[in-house]
Amino acid sequence: MKEPQTLRIHDTLTDTLQPVLPADGKRVGFYCCGPTVYASAHIGNFRTFIVQDVFRRVLELSGTPVKHVRNITNVDDKTIKASQDQGQSLNEFTAYWTEKFHADCAAMNLLGPQIEPGAVEHIAEQIEMIRVLMEKGHAYRAEDGSVYFRVESFPQYGRLSKVSERELTTTTTARSEDEYDRDSLADFALWKAAKPEDGDNFWESPWGSGRPGWHLECSAMSTKYLGPGFDVHSGGIDLTFPHHENEIAQSEACTGETFARLWLHVVHLMVDGRKMSKSLGNMYTLDDLKAKGFLPAEVRYGLIAGHYRKHLNFTLPGLEAARPNLQRLARLDRQLHEAAGHPKLPKYAALCKRDNNPDALGRFAPAFASLLDNLNVPKALGETFRAAGELEKQPAAATEADYFGLRVLLEALGLELPPVEVEEAPEEIRALAEARLQARADKDFAKSDELRDEILALGWRVKDVKGGYELEPA
Protein backbone atom coordinates (compact mmCIF):
# COMPACT_ATOMS: atom_id res chain seq x y z
CA MET A 1 0.00 0.00 0.00
CA LYS A 2 1.25 3.42 -0.90
CA GLU A 3 0.39 6.57 0.95
CA PRO A 4 -2.85 8.28 0.02
CA GLN A 5 -2.25 10.93 -2.56
CA THR A 6 -3.34 14.51 -2.33
CA LEU A 7 -3.97 16.89 -5.17
CA ARG A 8 -1.81 19.97 -5.06
CA ILE A 9 -2.51 23.08 -7.08
CA HIS A 10 -0.99 26.48 -7.59
CA ASP A 11 -2.66 29.08 -5.39
CA THR A 12 -2.75 32.61 -6.77
CA LEU A 13 -2.97 34.23 -3.36
CA THR A 14 0.27 32.78 -1.99
CA ASP A 15 1.82 31.95 -5.36
CA THR A 16 2.73 28.52 -4.02
CA LEU A 17 1.69 24.93 -4.52
CA GLN A 18 -0.91 24.01 -1.93
CA PRO A 19 -2.61 20.72 -1.04
CA VAL A 20 -6.32 20.76 -1.68
CA LEU A 21 -7.94 19.57 1.53
CA PRO A 22 -11.45 20.16 2.84
CA ALA A 23 -11.36 22.43 5.85
CA ASP A 24 -14.33 20.59 7.33
CA GLY A 25 -12.59 17.26 6.79
CA LYS A 26 -15.44 16.06 4.59
CA ARG A 27 -15.71 17.72 1.26
CA VAL A 28 -14.08 20.50 -0.65
CA GLY A 29 -16.23 23.56 -1.20
CA PHE A 30 -15.54 24.70 -4.75
CA TYR A 31 -16.90 27.88 -6.28
CA CYS A 32 -16.49 28.74 -9.95
CA CYS A 33 -17.43 31.95 -11.71
CA GLY A 34 -19.82 30.79 -14.39
CA PRO A 35 -20.91 32.21 -17.71
CA THR A 36 -22.83 35.34 -18.54
CA VAL A 37 -25.69 33.93 -20.54
CA TYR A 38 -26.18 36.23 -23.52
CA ALA A 39 -24.65 34.13 -26.31
CA SER A 40 -22.95 30.78 -26.88
CA ALA A 41 -19.94 30.32 -24.66
CA HIS A 42 -16.76 30.09 -26.74
CA ILE A 43 -13.95 27.60 -26.41
CA GLY A 44 -11.97 30.00 -24.25
CA ASN A 45 -14.77 29.94 -21.72
CA PHE A 46 -14.88 26.20 -22.00
CA ARG A 47 -11.19 25.75 -21.46
CA THR A 48 -11.72 27.24 -18.00
CA PHE A 49 -14.82 25.21 -17.24
CA ILE A 50 -13.20 22.01 -18.44
CA VAL A 51 -10.08 22.57 -16.35
CA GLN A 52 -12.36 23.13 -13.36
CA ASP A 53 -14.16 19.93 -14.27
CA VAL A 54 -10.90 17.99 -14.39
CA PHE A 55 -9.94 19.51 -11.04
CA ARG A 56 -13.16 18.25 -9.51
CA ARG A 57 -12.84 14.83 -11.10
CA VAL A 58 -9.29 14.34 -9.90
CA LEU A 59 -10.30 15.29 -6.37
CA GLU A 60 -13.28 12.98 -6.35
CA LEU A 61 -11.35 10.11 -7.86
CA SER A 62 -8.67 10.54 -5.25
CA GLY A 63 -11.30 10.13 -2.56
CA THR A 64 -12.29 13.70 -1.69
CA PRO A 65 -15.91 14.61 -2.36
CA VAL A 66 -16.55 18.06 -3.79
CA LYS A 67 -19.41 20.47 -3.38
CA HIS A 68 -19.31 22.31 -6.66
CA VAL A 69 -21.12 25.61 -7.07
CA ARG A 70 -21.07 27.56 -10.30
CA ASN A 71 -23.17 30.65 -10.85
CA ILE A 72 -25.07 31.86 -13.86
CA THR A 73 -24.78 35.59 -14.45
CA ASN A 74 -28.21 36.37 -15.80
CA VAL A 75 -28.37 40.10 -15.28
CA ASP A 76 -25.82 42.66 -16.45
CA ASP A 77 -25.46 45.24 -19.22
CA LYS A 78 -24.98 42.63 -21.93
CA THR A 79 -27.91 40.42 -21.03
CA ILE A 80 -30.22 43.41 -20.63
CA LYS A 81 -29.16 44.97 -23.90
CA ALA A 82 -29.26 41.76 -25.89
CA SER A 83 -32.64 40.68 -24.53
CA GLN A 84 -34.09 44.06 -25.48
CA ASP A 85 -32.63 43.77 -28.97
CA GLN A 86 -34.32 40.39 -29.28
CA GLY A 87 -37.58 41.76 -27.96
CA GLN A 88 -37.58 39.18 -25.20
CA SER A 89 -37.91 39.46 -21.46
CA LEU A 90 -34.66 39.11 -19.58
CA ASN A 91 -35.80 35.81 -18.08
CA GLU A 92 -36.88 34.35 -21.37
CA PHE A 93 -33.67 35.42 -23.02
CA THR A 94 -31.27 34.18 -20.36
CA ALA A 95 -33.18 30.91 -19.96
CA TYR A 96 -32.54 30.18 -23.61
CA TRP A 97 -28.81 30.76 -23.38
CA THR A 98 -28.54 28.94 -20.08
CA GLU A 99 -30.05 25.91 -21.75
CA LYS A 100 -27.65 26.25 -24.64
CA PHE A 101 -24.76 26.40 -22.20
CA HIS A 102 -25.95 23.25 -20.48
CA ALA A 103 -26.23 21.45 -23.78
CA ASP A 104 -22.67 22.36 -24.72
CA CYS A 105 -21.41 21.28 -21.31
CA ALA A 106 -23.16 17.95 -21.60
CA ALA A 107 -21.76 17.41 -25.08
CA MET A 108 -18.26 17.93 -23.74
CA ASN A 109 -18.92 15.69 -20.76
CA LEU A 110 -18.71 18.23 -17.97
CA LEU A 111 -20.11 17.13 -14.64
CA GLY A 112 -22.87 19.49 -13.63
CA PRO A 113 -22.21 21.44 -10.46
CA GLN A 114 -24.47 20.37 -7.60
CA ILE A 115 -25.66 23.95 -7.27
CA GLU A 116 -25.97 26.46 -10.07
CA PRO A 117 -27.42 29.67 -8.64
CA GLY A 118 -28.50 32.59 -10.79
CA ALA A 119 -27.96 36.22 -9.85
CA VAL A 120 -31.55 37.21 -10.44
CA GLU A 121 -32.76 34.52 -8.07
CA HIS A 122 -30.53 35.90 -5.30
CA ILE A 123 -31.31 39.59 -5.23
CA ALA A 124 -32.40 39.44 -1.60
CA GLU A 125 -29.12 37.88 -0.46
CA GLN A 126 -27.19 40.53 -2.30
CA ILE A 127 -29.22 43.36 -0.81
CA GLU A 128 -28.64 41.89 2.63
CA MET A 129 -24.90 41.89 2.04
CA ILE A 130 -24.96 45.52 0.99
CA ARG A 131 -26.98 46.36 4.09
CA VAL A 132 -24.31 44.84 6.33
CA LEU A 133 -21.53 46.59 4.43
CA MET A 134 -23.34 49.92 4.83
CA GLU A 135 -23.80 49.25 8.50
CA LYS A 136 -20.11 48.49 8.97
CA GLY A 137 -19.07 51.59 7.08
CA HIS A 138 -17.60 49.85 4.06
CA ALA A 139 -20.18 51.15 1.63
CA TYR A 140 -21.89 54.40 0.81
CA ARG A 141 -24.78 55.57 -1.29
CA ALA A 142 -24.08 58.02 -4.08
CA GLU A 143 -26.48 60.75 -5.08
CA ASP A 144 -27.93 58.81 -7.97
CA GLY A 145 -28.93 55.92 -5.73
CA SER A 146 -26.02 53.64 -6.56
CA VAL A 147 -24.09 52.07 -3.71
CA TYR A 148 -20.32 51.72 -3.76
CA PHE A 149 -17.78 49.75 -1.81
CA ARG A 150 -15.19 52.01 -0.23
CA VAL A 151 -11.91 50.40 -1.16
CA GLU A 152 -9.83 52.41 1.27
CA SER A 153 -11.89 50.92 4.10
CA PHE A 154 -10.36 47.54 3.35
CA PRO A 155 -6.57 47.81 3.82
CA GLN A 156 -5.84 44.30 2.53
CA TYR A 157 -7.20 45.27 -0.89
CA GLY A 158 -4.86 44.12 -3.64
CA ARG A 159 -3.44 41.03 -1.94
CA LEU A 160 -4.68 38.65 -4.60
CA SER A 161 -3.76 40.60 -7.68
CA LYS A 162 -0.76 42.30 -6.09
CA VAL A 163 -2.03 45.70 -7.03
CA SER A 164 -1.46 48.43 -4.51
CA GLU A 165 -4.26 50.84 -3.96
CA ARG A 166 -2.09 53.75 -4.97
CA GLU A 167 -1.32 52.30 -8.37
CA LEU A 168 -4.89 51.39 -8.74
CA THR A 169 -6.09 54.89 -8.06
CA THR A 170 -3.54 56.41 -10.40
CA THR A 171 -4.29 54.12 -13.26
CA THR A 172 -7.98 54.50 -12.78
CA THR A 173 -7.74 58.25 -12.59
CA ALA A 174 -6.06 58.30 -15.94
CA ARG A 175 -9.22 56.94 -17.46
CA SER A 176 -12.09 58.88 -18.80
CA GLU A 177 -14.59 60.21 -16.34
CA ASP A 178 -16.94 57.70 -14.89
CA GLU A 179 -20.62 57.84 -15.54
CA TYR A 180 -21.33 57.07 -11.91
CA ASP A 181 -20.53 59.30 -9.08
CA ARG A 182 -18.19 57.67 -6.57
CA ASP A 183 -15.83 59.05 -3.99
CA SER A 184 -12.74 57.29 -5.24
CA LEU A 185 -12.19 55.88 -8.68
CA ALA A 186 -11.02 52.64 -7.08
CA ASP A 187 -14.43 52.12 -5.51
CA PHE A 188 -16.74 49.71 -7.23
CA ALA A 189 -20.49 49.37 -7.47
CA LEU A 190 -22.44 47.10 -5.15
CA TRP A 191 -25.76 48.39 -6.36
CA LYS A 192 -26.38 50.16 -9.63
CA ALA A 193 -29.21 52.66 -9.73
CA ALA A 194 -31.81 51.97 -12.40
CA LYS A 195 -31.35 53.83 -15.66
CA PRO A 196 -34.05 54.47 -18.24
CA GLU A 197 -32.41 52.14 -20.75
CA ASP A 198 -32.68 49.24 -18.30
CA GLY A 199 -36.40 49.12 -19.00
CA ASP A 200 -38.21 47.12 -16.36
CA ASN A 201 -35.11 45.21 -15.40
CA PHE A 202 -34.70 46.60 -11.93
CA TRP A 203 -35.46 45.63 -8.35
CA GLU A 204 -36.37 47.60 -5.28
CA SER A 205 -33.84 48.13 -2.53
CA PRO A 206 -33.45 50.33 0.53
CA TRP A 207 -31.36 52.65 -1.66
CA GLY A 208 -33.78 52.92 -4.52
CA SER A 209 -34.53 50.77 -7.54
CA GLY A 210 -31.69 49.25 -9.47
CA ARG A 211 -29.74 46.03 -9.76
CA PRO A 212 -26.77 44.44 -8.04
CA GLY A 213 -23.25 45.06 -9.26
CA TRP A 214 -21.56 42.16 -10.97
CA HIS A 215 -19.03 41.25 -8.29
CA LEU A 216 -21.60 41.00 -5.57
CA GLU A 217 -23.48 37.97 -6.86
CA CYS A 218 -20.48 35.69 -6.45
CA SER A 219 -19.90 36.86 -2.89
CA ALA A 220 -23.53 36.47 -1.90
CA MET A 221 -24.06 33.10 -3.54
CA SER A 222 -20.79 31.48 -2.55
CA THR A 223 -21.42 32.56 1.03
CA LYS A 224 -24.95 31.24 0.94
CA TYR A 225 -24.05 27.80 -0.41
CA LEU A 226 -20.51 27.24 0.87
CA GLY A 227 -20.34 29.46 3.91
CA PRO A 228 -18.40 32.68 4.55
CA GLY A 229 -15.10 30.83 4.19
CA PHE A 230 -14.62 27.96 1.78
CA ASP A 231 -11.87 25.91 0.18
CA VAL A 232 -11.32 26.78 -3.45
CA HIS A 233 -12.45 29.59 -5.72
CA SER A 234 -11.76 29.44 -9.44
CA GLY A 235 -12.12 31.39 -12.63
CA GLY A 236 -10.30 32.63 -15.69
CA ILE A 237 -7.06 34.51 -15.09
CA ASP A 238 -8.65 37.76 -16.20
CA LEU A 239 -11.03 37.63 -13.26
CA THR A 240 -8.20 37.96 -10.75
CA PHE A 241 -8.55 41.68 -11.00
CA PRO A 242 -10.86 43.32 -10.38
CA HIS A 243 -13.57 40.69 -10.01
CA HIS A 244 -11.99 38.39 -7.46
CA GLU A 245 -10.21 41.18 -5.64
CA ASN A 246 -13.56 42.87 -5.18
CA GLU A 247 -15.21 39.65 -4.09
CA ILE A 248 -12.62 39.24 -1.36
CA ALA A 249 -13.00 42.83 -0.20
CA GLN A 250 -16.77 42.86 0.03
CA SER A 251 -17.03 39.33 1.46
CA GLU A 252 -14.39 39.69 4.13
CA ALA A 253 -15.52 43.19 5.04
CA CYS A 254 -19.03 41.82 5.42
CA THR A 255 -18.45 38.56 7.26
CA GLY A 256 -15.15 39.27 8.98
CA GLU A 257 -13.91 35.86 7.91
CA THR A 258 -11.36 34.72 5.39
CA PHE A 259 -13.14 34.22 2.08
CA ALA A 260 -11.72 31.53 -0.25
CA ARG A 261 -8.59 29.77 1.01
CA LEU A 262 -7.20 28.76 -2.38
CA TRP A 263 -7.47 30.49 -5.72
CA LEU A 264 -7.26 28.49 -8.92
CA HIS A 265 -6.89 30.61 -12.04
CA VAL A 266 -6.90 29.28 -15.55
CA VAL A 267 -4.70 31.02 -18.10
CA HIS A 268 -6.20 32.14 -21.39
CA LEU A 269 -6.40 30.20 -24.55
CA MET A 270 -4.77 31.55 -27.69
CA VAL A 271 -6.01 30.80 -31.16
CA ASP A 272 -3.45 30.57 -33.94
CA GLY A 273 -0.95 32.26 -31.69
CA ARG A 274 -3.13 35.25 -31.00
CA LYS A 275 -5.69 36.36 -28.51
CA MET A 276 -9.12 35.19 -29.38
CA SER A 277 -11.27 38.05 -30.54
CA LYS A 278 -14.24 38.74 -32.70
CA SER A 279 -12.33 41.05 -35.00
CA LEU A 280 -9.76 38.37 -35.80
CA GLY A 281 -12.53 35.94 -36.57
CA ASN A 282 -10.95 33.27 -34.40
CA MET A 283 -13.56 33.12 -31.70
CA TYR A 284 -14.86 29.58 -31.97
CA THR A 285 -17.89 28.13 -30.30
CA LEU A 286 -18.52 24.42 -29.99
CA ASP A 287 -21.04 24.69 -32.81
CA ASP A 288 -18.43 26.28 -35.07
CA LEU A 289 -16.09 23.35 -34.50
CA LYS A 290 -18.84 20.78 -34.90
CA ALA A 291 -19.64 22.38 -38.24
CA LYS A 292 -16.03 21.77 -39.22
CA GLY A 293 -16.43 18.10 -38.45
CA PHE A 294 -14.93 17.88 -34.98
CA LEU A 295 -16.60 15.90 -32.23
CA PRO A 296 -17.21 17.49 -28.81
CA ALA A 297 -14.94 14.89 -27.21
CA GLU A 298 -12.18 15.94 -29.59
CA VAL A 299 -12.68 19.57 -28.68
CA ARG A 300 -12.46 18.65 -25.01
CA TYR A 301 -9.24 16.74 -25.67
CA GLY A 302 -7.83 19.72 -27.52
CA LEU A 303 -8.70 22.07 -24.68
CA ILE A 304 -6.99 20.04 -21.97
CA ALA A 305 -3.90 19.19 -24.00
CA GLY A 306 -1.96 22.09 -22.46
CA HIS A 307 -1.22 22.91 -18.85
CA TYR A 308 -3.81 25.25 -17.34
CA ARG A 309 -1.14 27.68 -16.14
CA LYS A 310 0.24 28.27 -19.61
CA HIS A 311 -1.20 29.73 -22.73
CA LEU A 312 -2.59 26.99 -24.88
CA ASN A 313 -2.25 27.62 -28.57
CA PHE A 314 -5.41 26.26 -30.08
CA THR A 315 -5.30 25.57 -33.81
CA LEU A 316 -7.50 23.61 -36.16
CA PRO A 317 -4.66 21.41 -37.45
CA GLY A 318 -3.64 20.82 -33.85
CA LEU A 319 -7.14 19.73 -32.99
CA GLU A 320 -6.93 17.04 -35.61
CA ALA A 321 -4.50 15.15 -33.41
CA ALA A 322 -7.34 14.46 -31.00
CA ARG A 323 -9.08 11.95 -33.20
CA PRO A 324 -6.29 9.39 -33.69
CA ASN A 325 -5.38 9.75 -30.03
CA LEU A 326 -8.89 9.05 -28.82
CA GLN A 327 -9.23 6.16 -31.21
CA ARG A 328 -6.00 4.68 -29.96
CA LEU A 329 -7.23 4.98 -26.38
CA ALA A 330 -10.49 3.37 -27.38
CA ARG A 331 -8.66 0.38 -28.84
CA LEU A 332 -6.51 0.12 -25.77
CA ASP A 333 -9.56 0.34 -23.56
CA ARG A 334 -11.16 -2.51 -25.46
CA GLN A 335 -7.98 -4.55 -25.33
CA LEU A 336 -7.60 -4.10 -21.58
CA HIS A 337 -11.26 -4.77 -20.99
CA GLU A 338 -10.86 -8.07 -22.72
CA ALA A 339 -7.64 -8.89 -20.85
CA ALA A 340 -9.39 -8.16 -17.56
CA GLY A 341 -12.06 -10.69 -18.37
CA HIS A 342 -14.83 -8.32 -19.53
CA PRO A 343 -15.74 -6.76 -16.20
CA LYS A 344 -18.81 -4.56 -16.04
CA LEU A 345 -17.91 -1.03 -17.16
CA PRO A 346 -17.21 0.83 -13.91
CA LYS A 347 -19.23 4.01 -13.57
CA TYR A 348 -17.66 7.28 -12.52
CA ALA A 349 -19.33 7.22 -9.10
CA ALA A 350 -18.11 3.69 -8.49
CA LEU A 351 -14.56 4.60 -9.43
CA CYS A 352 -14.66 7.49 -6.98
CA LYS A 353 -15.51 5.11 -4.16
CA ARG A 354 -12.66 2.83 -5.11
CA ASP A 355 -9.29 3.17 -3.43
CA ASN A 356 -7.29 4.58 -6.30
CA ASN A 357 -3.87 4.24 -4.74
CA PRO A 358 -0.96 3.78 -7.13
CA ASP A 359 -0.99 -0.02 -6.74
CA ALA A 360 -4.57 -0.11 -7.89
CA LEU A 361 -3.87 1.82 -11.08
CA GLY A 362 -1.36 -0.49 -12.69
CA ARG A 363 0.72 1.09 -15.39
CA PHE A 364 -1.40 4.23 -15.28
CA ALA A 365 -0.34 5.20 -11.78
CA PRO A 366 2.29 7.66 -13.05
CA ALA A 367 -0.31 9.31 -15.26
CA PHE A 368 -2.69 9.83 -12.36
CA ALA A 369 0.18 11.04 -10.18
CA SER A 370 0.86 13.70 -12.81
CA LEU A 371 -2.69 14.92 -12.46
CA LEU A 372 -2.32 15.17 -8.70
CA ASP A 373 0.75 17.29 -9.30
CA ASN A 374 -0.92 20.59 -10.11
CA LEU A 375 -3.16 19.07 -12.76
CA ASN A 376 -0.39 18.34 -15.19
CA VAL A 377 -2.58 17.01 -17.97
CA PRO A 378 0.05 17.06 -20.74
CA LYS A 379 2.40 15.03 -18.57
CA ALA A 380 -0.43 12.67 -17.71
CA LEU A 381 -1.21 12.17 -21.38
CA GLY A 382 2.44 11.45 -22.05
CA GLU A 383 2.53 8.88 -19.26
CA THR A 384 -0.69 7.40 -20.55
CA PHE A 385 0.64 6.86 -24.03
CA ARG A 386 3.88 5.53 -22.66
CA ALA A 387 1.90 2.92 -20.74
CA ALA A 388 -0.21 2.33 -23.83
CA GLY A 389 2.89 1.60 -25.86
CA GLU A 390 4.03 -1.01 -23.35
CA LEU A 391 0.66 -2.71 -23.28
CA GLU A 392 0.33 -2.68 -27.04
CA LYS A 393 3.67 -4.40 -27.39
CA GLN A 394 2.96 -6.93 -24.68
CA PRO A 395 -0.77 -7.48 -24.57
CA ALA A 396 -0.32 -10.59 -22.47
CA ALA A 397 1.20 -8.52 -19.66
CA ALA A 398 -2.01 -6.57 -19.13
CA THR A 399 -3.55 -6.82 -15.69
CA GLU A 400 -6.90 -5.94 -14.22
CA ALA A 401 -5.23 -3.00 -12.46
CA ASP A 402 -4.19 -1.70 -15.86
CA TYR A 403 -7.78 -1.74 -17.00
CA PHE A 404 -9.04 0.08 -13.93
CA GLY A 405 -6.10 2.44 -14.09
CA LEU A 406 -6.99 3.44 -17.61
CA ARG A 407 -10.65 3.83 -16.66
CA VAL A 408 -9.75 6.09 -13.73
CA LEU A 409 -7.50 8.16 -15.91
CA LEU A 410 -10.06 8.56 -18.69
CA GLU A 411 -12.70 9.54 -16.16
CA ALA A 412 -10.33 12.01 -14.53
CA LEU A 413 -9.84 13.71 -17.86
CA GLY A 414 -13.49 13.27 -18.73
CA LEU A 415 -12.66 11.72 -22.06
CA GLU A 416 -15.43 9.82 -23.74
CA LEU A 417 -14.09 7.34 -26.22
CA PRO A 418 -15.52 6.89 -29.68
CA PRO A 419 -17.57 3.72 -29.95
CA VAL A 420 -15.63 0.74 -31.20
CA GLU A 421 -18.64 -1.30 -32.24
CA VAL A 422 -19.25 -1.16 -35.93
CA GLU A 423 -22.28 0.91 -36.65
CA GLU A 424 -25.02 -1.05 -38.37
CA ALA A 425 -24.95 -0.19 -42.04
CA PRO A 426 -28.15 0.06 -44.09
CA GLU A 427 -29.24 -2.95 -46.12
CA GLU A 428 -28.29 -1.27 -49.37
CA ILE A 429 -24.71 -0.72 -48.24
CA ARG A 430 -24.40 -4.23 -46.89
CA ALA A 431 -25.57 -5.64 -50.21
CA LEU A 432 -22.91 -3.66 -52.06
CA ALA A 433 -20.28 -4.85 -49.59
CA GLU A 434 -21.39 -8.44 -50.09
CA ALA A 435 -21.15 -8.02 -53.85
CA ARG A 436 -17.68 -6.61 -53.42
CA LEU A 437 -16.66 -9.54 -51.24
CA GLN A 438 -17.81 -11.86 -53.99
CA ALA A 439 -15.95 -9.86 -56.65
CA ARG A 440 -12.79 -10.10 -54.62
CA ALA A 441 -13.25 -13.82 -54.23
CA ASP A 442 -13.60 -13.97 -58.00
CA LYS A 443 -10.46 -11.85 -58.31
CA ASP A 444 -12.47 -9.30 -60.28
CA PHE A 445 -10.58 -6.38 -58.76
CA ALA A 446 -11.82 -3.80 -61.22
CA LYS A 447 -15.37 -4.45 -60.09
CA SER A 448 -14.23 -4.63 -56.49
CA ASP A 449 -12.66 -1.18 -56.64
CA GLU A 450 -15.71 0.20 -58.40
CA LEU A 451 -17.96 -1.08 -55.63
CA ARG A 452 -15.65 0.38 -53.00
CA ASP A 453 -15.97 3.81 -54.63
CA GLU A 454 -19.70 3.41 -54.85
CA ILE A 455 -19.96 2.58 -51.17
CA LEU A 456 -17.75 5.55 -50.33
CA ALA A 457 -19.95 7.81 -52.39
CA LEU A 458 -22.87 6.67 -50.24
CA GLY A 459 -21.02 7.74 -47.12
CA TRP A 460 -19.46 4.47 -45.95
CA ARG A 461 -15.94 3.14 -45.89
CA VAL A 462 -15.31 -0.55 -46.34
CA LYS A 463 -12.30 -2.11 -44.69
CA ASP A 464 -11.10 -5.58 -45.53
CA VAL A 465 -10.51 -7.89 -42.65
CA LYS A 466 -9.59 -11.52 -42.56
CA GLY A 467 -12.26 -13.42 -44.46
CA GLY A 468 -14.71 -10.51 -44.61
CA TYR A 469 -15.16 -6.78 -44.28
CA GLU A 470 -16.11 -4.03 -41.89
CA LEU A 471 -18.18 -0.98 -42.63
CA GLU A 472 -17.90 2.36 -40.95
CA PRO A 473 -19.28 5.81 -41.69
CA ALA A 474 -16.82 7.73 -43.82
Add this chain to the structure above:
RNA sequence: GGCGUGGUGGCAGAGUGGUCUAAUGCGCGGGAUUGCAAAUCCCGUAUUUCGUCGGUUCGAAUCCGACCCACGCCUCCA
Protein backbone atom coordinates in the same frame (compact mmCIF):
# COMPACT_ATOMS: atom_id res chain seq x y z
C1' G B 1 3.75 53.39 -18.02
C1' G B 2 2.60 49.49 -13.88
C1' C B 3 2.16 44.19 -12.83
C1' G B 4 2.87 39.31 -14.84
C1' U B 5 3.80 34.95 -18.04
C1' G B 6 6.52 32.58 -21.60
C1' G B 7 10.39 31.59 -25.65
C1' U B 8 12.22 23.49 -26.26
C1' G B 9 12.10 19.43 -33.03
C1' G B 10 7.57 20.67 -39.03
C1' C B 11 3.36 21.45 -35.22
C1' A B 12 1.55 20.75 -30.19
C1' G B 13 3.75 19.98 -25.58
C1' A B 14 6.47 17.63 -20.97
C1' G B 15 11.00 18.35 -18.59
C1' U B 16 13.07 23.62 -13.41
C1' G B 17 21.03 21.42 -11.47
C1' G B 18 23.55 15.33 -13.14
C1' U B 19 19.32 9.12 -15.04
C1' C B 20 18.44 15.03 -21.11
C1' U B 21 22.70 12.54 -26.87
C1' A B 22 15.32 16.20 -24.00
C1' A B 23 8.75 12.32 -22.30
C1' U B 24 4.45 12.00 -25.21
C1' G B 25 1.13 12.95 -29.30
C1' C B 26 0.30 14.69 -34.27
C1' G B 27 2.91 14.98 -38.77
C1' C B 28 6.70 13.03 -41.78
C1' G B 29 10.09 8.89 -43.82
C1' G B 30 10.81 3.52 -44.23
C1' G B 31 8.95 -1.48 -43.50
C1' A B 32 5.15 -5.50 -42.50
C1' U B 33 0.26 -6.58 -44.13
C1' U B 34 -3.08 -5.97 -48.72
C1' G B 35 -4.82 -7.75 -55.53
C1' C B 36 -4.29 -2.18 -54.71
C1' A B 37 -6.03 0.53 -50.71
C1' A B 38 -8.02 1.66 -45.91
C1' A B 39 -7.34 0.19 -40.95
C1' U B 40 -3.61 -1.92 -37.92
C1' C B 41 1.38 -3.10 -36.37
C1' C B 42 6.92 -2.32 -36.38
C1' C B 43 11.25 0.90 -37.04
C1' G B 44 13.18 5.81 -37.68
C1' U B 45 12.60 10.94 -36.96
C1' A B 46 15.95 17.71 -32.02
C1' U B 47 22.50 14.05 -33.72
C1' U B 48 26.60 18.54 -27.08
C1' U B 49 20.65 21.00 -29.02
C1' C B 50 16.48 23.89 -25.51
C1' G B 51 15.41 32.86 -27.98
C1' U B 52 20.63 35.61 -27.92
C1' C B 53 25.05 36.85 -25.22
C1' G B 54 27.62 36.48 -20.77
C1' G B 55 28.10 34.43 -15.61
C1' U B 56 27.77 30.76 -11.35
C1' U B 57 28.90 25.38 -10.96
C1' C B 58 32.78 19.47 -11.28
C1' G B 59 28.11 19.62 -14.11
C1' A B 60 22.46 23.93 -16.71
C1' A B 61 17.13 23.49 -21.13
C1' U B 62 16.89 23.86 -15.77
C1' C B 63 20.25 29.05 -11.23
C1' C B 64 21.95 34.57 -11.97
C1' G B 65 22.48 39.10 -15.22
C1' A B 66 21.74 41.76 -19.72
C1' C B 67 19.42 41.93 -24.27
C1' C B 68 15.82 40.47 -28.18
C1' C B 69 10.95 38.60 -29.12
C1' A B 70 5.90 36.99 -28.13
C1' C B 71 1.76 37.20 -25.12
C1' G B 72 -1.57 38.45 -20.92
C1' C B 73 -3.81 41.70 -17.13
C1' C B 74 -4.32 46.85 -15.66
C1' U B 75 -11.57 48.09 -19.62
C1' C B 76 -18.33 43.84 -16.15
C1' C B 77 -13.35 39.46 -21.58
C1' A B 78 -13.00 32.59 -18.88
